[in-house]
Amino acid sequence: MERDRGGDTTGPVEHGGADVCVVGAGPVGLTLAIGLRRLGLGVRIVDAAPETKREARALVLWARAREALHSLGVGAALDAHGVELSAVTVHARGRRLGELTTGWAHSAFARPLNIEQHVIERLLAAELAGLGTRVEWNTELTDVKVHDDRAEFTLRHGDGRVESGGAAWIVGCEGTRSTVRDRLGIAFEGRRRTGLQVVQGNAVPTWPLAGEPGRGHIFLAPRRALLVFPLPDGGYRFFCFRDDPDPALGSPPTLDELRDLVAETARMPGLRLAPAPSRWLNRARFSDRVAARLRSGRGLLAGDAAHAWAPVGGHGMNVGVLGAHNLAWKLAAVHRGEAGDALLDTYDAEQRLLALRYIREMRPNFMELPLPPLGHRAFTATVPAALARPGFQRRLDLRLSDLVRHHRDSPLSVRVPTAGRASGARAGDRMPDASVVPAEPRPGAGGPGEAVRLHRLLAYGTWTLVLRADRADAVTLGALRAACAGTVAVRLLPVTPADARAEAALGDPAELRLVRPDGYVGLVAPLGGVEPLRAYVAALATGARAAARP
Numbered sequence: 001m002e003r004d005r006g007g008d009t010t011g012p013v014e015h016g017g018a019d020v021c022v023v024g025a026g027p028v029g030l031t032l033a034i035g036l037r038r039l040g041l042g043v044r045i046v047d048a049a050p051e052t053k054r055e056a057r058a059l060v061l062w063a064r065a066r067e068a069l070h071s072l073g074v075g076a077a078l079d080a081h082g083v084e085l086s087a088v089t090v091h092a093r094g095r096r097l098g099e100l101t102t103g104w105a106h107s108a109f110a111r112p113l114n115i116e117q118h119v120i121e122r123l124l125a126a127e128l129a130g131l132g133t134r135v136e137w138n139t140e141l142t143d144v145k146v147h148d149d150r151a152e153f154t155l156r157h158g159d160g161r162v163e164s165g166g167a168a169w170i171v172g173c174e175g176t177r178s179t180v181r182d183r184l185g186i187a188f189e190g191r192r193r194t195g196l197q198v199v200q201g202n203a204v205p206t207w208p209l210a211g212e213p214g215r216g217h218i219f220l221a222p223r224r225a226l227l228v229f230p231l232p233d234g235g236y237r238f239f240c241f242r243d244d245p246d247p248a249l250g251s252p253p254t255l256d257e258l259r260d261l262v263a264e265t266a267r268m269p270g271l272r273l274a275p276a277p278s279r280w281l282n283r284a285r286f287s288d289r290v291a292a293r294l295r296s297g298r299g300l301l302a303g304d305a306a307h308a309w310a311p312v313g314g315h316g317m318n319v320g321v322l323g324a325h326n327l328a329w330k331l332a333a334v335h336r337g338e339a340g341d342a343l344l345d346t347y348d349a350e351q352r353l354l355a356l357r358y359i360r361e362m363r364p365n366f367m368e369l370p371l372p373p374l375g376h377r378a379f380t381a382t383v384p385a386a387l388a389r390p391g392f393q394r395r396l397d398l399r400l401s402d403l404v405r406h407h408r409d410s411p412l413s414v415r416v417p418t419a420g421r422a423s424g425a426r427a428g429d430r431m432p433d434a435s436v437v438p439a440e441p442r443p444g445a446g447g448p449g450e451a452v453r454l455h456r457l458l459a460y461g462t463w464t465l466v467l468r469a470d471r472a473d474a475v476t477l478g479a480l481r482a483a484c485a486g487t488v489a490v491r492l493l494p495v496t497p498a499d500a501r502a503e504a505a506l507g508d509p510a511e512l513r514l515v516r517p518d519g520y521v522g523l524v525a526p527l528g529g530v531e532p533l534r535a536y537v538a539a540l541a542t543g544a545r546a547a548a549r550p
């Protein structure tokens with residue numbers, strides 16, 4: 001169904017309920033709903049299923065998604081139910097090739113957290129309920145129409161009742177078969193992955209390997225890559241990327257099939273597998289697809305509804321969560337009339353690019369993709385030397401952590417050069433979690449003169465202008481405040497770098513960094529002339545009134 005371009009955008013509007021209707025209570029819909037609720041919006045969240053998922057899906061939260069969830073106030077609950085992955089031993093042909101270590105990034109949550117997707121969903125749903133919004137289970141969205149000033153939709157309830165609903169905005173987070181995407185007429189572009197099958201299950205092995213907490217394993221064999229990660233409640237998730245000799249076979253694997261696959265790939269013929277507490281086994285095939293647009297007026301897409309790919313690298317859920325973190329503050333700002341409608345288009349541009357880059361990057365991921373015998377032999381011959389190099393370990397860890405992913409190509413990322421050499425975090429980069437001493441201590445973030453991590457001084461939903469404390473005289477601060485007046489709310493944060501790493505991250509002392517509400521650098525500009533700052537914040541607000549709910 002296309003967008004209705006008619007209608008009055010200036011008069012008062014009855015949305016018949018919530019500010020935002022979120023369709024789908026998977027990890028992405030729940031994250032989005034929490035972000036929107038934290039920013040004060042009224043949210044309705046519906047899901048066709050009777051409860052949170054009961055199957056083996058994602059298992060790992062990488063560093064950047066952990067940071068994002070912590071900034072929404074839900075990280076601690078997740079940490080309490082997960083186990084950090086500290087190292088992964090790589091094996092091939094019955095030999096140990098070396099190990100990958102994690103935690104190279106400068107982040108409070110540098111290591112990946114192993115936690116099952118269904119647990120994440122349960123905890124996020126509980127957090128959302130604490131914010132006053134309960135998931136409406138057994139409620140399927142069957143139709144949507146977006147107008148210039150509202151979205152109208154049809155819901156089918158579990159008892160057969162059909163409801164016509166409305167909201168100012170609707171966001172499809174209902175997975176790869178998104179009804180919102182379909183009704184908005186948005187193509188899901190890409191193709192099916194052939195020759196790749198994923199067999200996974202939770203089990204407790206009896207094998208010769210020591211059960212070290214936080215240690216995973218990768219076993220490489222011709223046409224197979226087996227990843228084995230510890231589960232927080234005991235046992236392991238066995239995750240096998242393999243060739244697809246029988247593409248018609250759709251039934252879930254048995255524990256015996258998983259056992260044979262593991263025993264053969266790991267070269268452990270005597271291996272035994274017992275069921276783990278969550279005894280789930282599944283077989284999946286995948287497509288690599290990205291929606292042609294993530295927005296059609298007041299209808300948006302997030303998570304698997306927007307982009308999906310084979311879980312090589314284990315990032316589908318993570319990139320979806322980061323998208324929700326990116327979208328919530330933008331949607332809230334536009335809805336409240338604090339930012340122009342164009343801000344939402346930057347979500348589309350940034351998130352599509354992130355997904356397309358991810359798909360491209362994962363194609364040559366030979367640590368997880370099954371290789372034919374010759375390719376396997378050639379690749380595994382290079383692995384021990386690569387794993388012995390700290391530089392390789394660090395690069396791989398940073399890439400997997402998502403901390404180095406950026407929005408440098410976004411229209412929201414602007415650098416106005418200073419006279420000095422470009423240094424420090426660039427426009428579009430995640431603001432580094434540097435160790436700094438704030439000029440004024442913040443409640444709960446260290447005492448006077450005490451160094452704290454910069455991220456503790458940021459707040460989700462708020463723009464923060466970071467500058468050097470020794471340049472923050474009253475005249476400069478007054479000029480910066482005046483430049484932002486009447487536009488978006490900006491908090492000034494004068495800080496002193498506490499170490500050399502922070503010095504490098506903050507770059508030229510003559511520069512300011514305006515950090516977005518989701519922790520990425522929006523503007524890098526000279527501290528001396530405030531015109532670039534004034535122009536940047538004014539551009540954010542342009543058209544704000546027209547886009548906002550009256």
Ligand SMILES: Cc1cc2nc3c(=O)[nH]c(=O)nc-3n(C[C@H](O)[C@H](O)[C@H](O)COP(=O)(O)OP(=O)(O)OC[C@H]3O[C@@H](n4cnc5c(N)ncnc54)[C@H](O)[C@@H]3O)c2cc1C
Binds near residue numbers: 024142313
């Ligand atoms: C086998 C497998 C392994 C994976 N492994 C990993 C991994 O290791 N790491 C990783 O990061 N990702 C992994 N993924 C991907 C990850 O599971 C997804 O990216 C993630 O579930 C996406 O979350 P989502 O909230 O967008 O959608 P989903 O989790 O699919 O949630 C969508 C929700 O929408 C509901 N819904 C659907 N249609 C409607 C409708 N019409 N009306 C109302 N509700 C509706 C559904 O009931 C569901 O609850 C894996 C996926 C699979 C299948």
